[in-house]
Amino acid sequence: MTAFLIDARILYRELLAAYGPQDWWPAETPLEVIVGAVLTQNTAWHNVAIAIANLKEQGLLGLETLLEAPADIVKAAIRPSGFYNIKYERLRNVLAFLAERGGLETVAAKPERKLRADLLQVRGVGEETADSILLYALEEPCFVVDSYTRRLLSRLGHAWAERAPYADVQTWFAREIPCEIECYKQYHALIVQHGKAHCRKRPACAGCALAPSCPANGHGTA
Ligand code: SF4
Known part of the structure; x- marks a missing residue:
């Protein structure tokens, strides 16, 4: 059976629904x-x-x-x-x-x-x-890719993201969400929040909002 792979827009919607808008980056200037x-x-x-x-x-x-x-x-x-x-x-x-x-x-x-x-x-x-x-x-539309981003994508069935060049992972997001500064800000913050709350090195899949569409759900992948 071919697994359904979540896309960048659906992933954003699900993370936003799970955690709500994030106040990030935490800085005054x-x-x-x-x-x-x-x-x-x-x-x-x-x-x-x-x-x-x-x-x-x-x-x-x-x-x-x-x-x-x-x-x-x-x-x-x-x-x-x-x-x-x-x-x-x-x-x-x-x-x-x-x-x-x-x-x-x-x-x-x-x-x-x-x-x-x-x-x-x-x-x-x-x-x-x-x-x-x-x-x-500087309010430029550059999607931020970090280790939380790579780990999450990889667990969601996009295994290539774990070791892919930075630009490839960035393009995966930017292709579906082009040049939306506020969305990029929220999206990165949501991924960080999710990486801390659930999708840690040792994932806490119980209660994860992405579990229904995650191939790694409950597998304890590192
Ligand atoms: S179900 Fe588990 S592995 Fe999948 S995104 Fe949630 S915490 Fe990560």
Whole structure:
């Protein structure tokens, strides 16, 4: 029997019905989104939130302020996010990229394709980080693909998504939902929420809203 494979629009509708609209990205300003997008690499958001709170508390959360602040002060503030030496360098690279181009507003005025290509040239910025910055800080229609996204698609019968190039997974979503910024924001947030609530490394399938259309339902796949 050929299994029915869920498509991107139905998946979105089911996740939205299950979890409701998500308040994500959790940030007060575009710059805060950018700082968070760098600090969240390889760590849980809880740790990033502590680091950002430290930066705010010390009045460091500004483009020029962060670039000019002593390294040891910034590193101490972001230490809770882990790998703080590497993340400090990456943060500086991204902030310098923005400053060299006249600041956030000027960068936001560039066409998306060129901006994405430029961002990917910044040392320490991969596709997920670039798209998080583009979508949530700069309002560009770039679907964010992360490990939750790949795992969910794979379990829903799209096994190719586990190891496919980033662009292929992104295209799977974008083909059916082209250039809808607000939808992309919600969609990524919903996938993250679902990945935490049910579709974890060891899935908690009981009570999962996607269980009726999920081939991996109850199989305990990793
Ligand atoms: S049924 Fe299980 S494997 Fe399938 S999406 Fe839900 S939690 Fe993930």
